[in-house]
Amino acid sequence: MNSNNQAECRMDDVHGPAAPQDPEPKRTADPDEAQEMLTEAPVDFESESYQAMIAKSLVSQGNNKRLKAAIDKAKRGEQVTIAYIGGSITQGAGAEPIHTDCYAYKSYTSFRRMFGRPGSESAAFIKAGVGGTPSELGVVRYDRDVRRDGAVEPDIVVVEFAVNDAGDETKGNCYESLCLKILSEANKPAVILLFSVFVNDWNLQDRLAPVGFHYGLPMVSVKDAVVDQFRLSKAEGNVISKDQFFYDIYHPTNAGHTVMADCLSHLLEVTDRSDEDSEDIILERQPLIGNDFVHMRLLDRANYEGIANIQEGGFMLTDTDLQLAEMDDQPMGSPQFPHNWMHAEETGNESFVMTITSRNLILVYKDSGRNEFGSAEIRVDGRKVRIADPHEINWTHCNPVLLYQEHAAREHQVEIRMASGYENQRFTILGFGYTL
Numbered sequence: 001m002n003s004n005n006q007a008e009c010r011m012d013d014v015h016g017p018a019a020p021q022d023p024e025p026k027r028t029a030d031p032d033e034a035q036e037m038l039t040e041a042p043v044d045f046e047s048e049s050y051q052a053m054i055a056k057s058l059v060s061q062g063n064n065k066r067l068k069a070a071i072d073k074a075k076r077g078e079q080v081t082i083a084y085i086g087g088s089i090t091q092g093a094g095a096e097p098i099h100t101d102c103y104a105y106k107s108y109t110s111f112r113r114m115f116g117r118p119g120s121e122s123a124a125f126i127k128a129g130v131g132g133t134p135s136e137l138g139v140v141r142y143d144r145d146v147r148r149d150g151a152v153e154p155d156i157v158v159v160e161f162a163v164n165d166a167g168d169e170t171k172g173n174c175y176e177s178l179c180l181k182i183l184s185e186a187n188k189p190a191v192i193l194l195f196s197v198f199v200n201d202w203n204l205q206d207r208l209a210p211v212g213f214h215y216g217l218p219m220v221s222v223k224d225a226v227v228d229q230f231r232l233s234k235a236e237g238n239v240i241s242k243d244q245f246f247y248d249i250y251h252p253t254n255a256g257h258t259v260m261a262d263c264l265s266h267l268l269e270v271t272d273r274s275d276e277d278s279e280d281i282i283l284e285r286q287p288l289i290g291n292d293f294v295h296m297r298l299l300d301r302a303n304y305e306g307i308a309n310i311q312e313g314g315f316m317l318t319d320t321d322l323q324l325a326e327m328d329d330q331p332m333g334s335p336q337f338p339h340n341w342m343h344a345e346e347t348g349n350e351s352f353v354m355t356i357t358s359r360n361l362i363l364v365y366k367d368s369g370r371n372e373f374g375s376a377e378i379r380v381d382g383r384k385v386r387i388a389d390p391h392e393i394n395w396t397h398c399n400p401v402l403l404y405q406e407h408a409a410r411e412h413q414v415e416i417r418m419a420s421g422y423e424n425q426r427f428t429i430l431g432f433g434y435t436l
Helices: 031-039 048-055 065-075 103-114 135-145 173-183 205-215 221-229 254-272
Strands: 056-061 078-084 123-129 155-162 190-194 220-221 297-299 308-311 341-343 352-367 378-379 383-388 397-418 425-434
Touching: 031 383, 048 221, 048 254, 056 123, 056 135, 056 254, 056 425, 065 103, 065 254, 078 135, 103 123, 103 254, 123 135, 135 173, 135 297, 135 352, 135 397, 135 425, 155 173, 173 190, 173 205, 190 205, 190 221, 190 254, 205 220, 220 221, 220 308, 220 383, 308 383, 352 378, 383 397, 397 425
Parallel strands: 078 123, 078 155, 155 190, 190 220
Antiparallel strands: 056 220, 297 425, 308 352, 341 425, 352 397, 352 425, 378 383, 378 397
């Protein structure tokens, strides 16, 4: 998501809804529906029926040892760092204002209220939602955007990619790898899996929840909480309607974000009153889908020296027209992947050539709706592996694509050049994700 509240998600061939082309979340109700929204009774967030709906969101408590440790840390007056990584819903799309009415900020403040000591710095807040991007990009940017390159050790990390991962080429390998990457940190953070939902009742919970069960992770499903009651009338027990929950077909309203935050708070309440599990989760087991990207690192123009040999060729410029995302509690968007390489008409037709030793490699390039951007041809060790089309989704955002995935690290040469017919157009290499 950028500061214009860009739309969510790339597509799965059979399960996903149509890829959104409009980056502006906006109401889609017809005049009759709009009038009905005006006459609907407000959501009663204090009612017993609301609390019963929220309780349905608890998919699994999982192993509670790490989460209880974070809660106990806050009760002692020590600072707990709560982080959120995901797509535009985590960024706050649909919330007004985006930085304080999003579910992430609301659940963070709820944690402070529930467990913090008065007057103590009981919790720190990290929000790293970037719209239209899957866990394939999340695993690339986790160290930068959540751990701040080692400066931060989060105690709790909420992972929200259930409506973004239709476009994950690895079909869950990056998602499981991201979870393991977080869980493997030395300070043993808790991971909470959060499953959001689209207006058509769709998400990827059936693919992703088994990962949580495999490792004993706490899981919360907004879909499980709200979808069944959407079908009811108010007389039959409807608590919140779709028009009240959804800002558009992808993102929640302020009320919807409140529901999401309350679902997370319910997990915390249940965990707090439960006995602590005696043993920690077991990570040394065969992965359910895959763990090939656990050690993923980000490579860009600022840090490539000593990692890769790069001849930038005609990709010598730096693109400053980038996707923006409101990080943490900031109301203004921060540019994503500012240390990039851009080709333009005036820079010539020499290829960008990178020599790197790695086992896996993900290219992150800029998608754009602007006509001056054109396609690039990607070759690995002389073999063409794909044409990267910056108009695939057609709005400014970060697009990750897998270039190779192998069992052992070896030296590869990656060449990126403008495709035939696009030599005088622009293309931006935002960065790479690699594993040794």
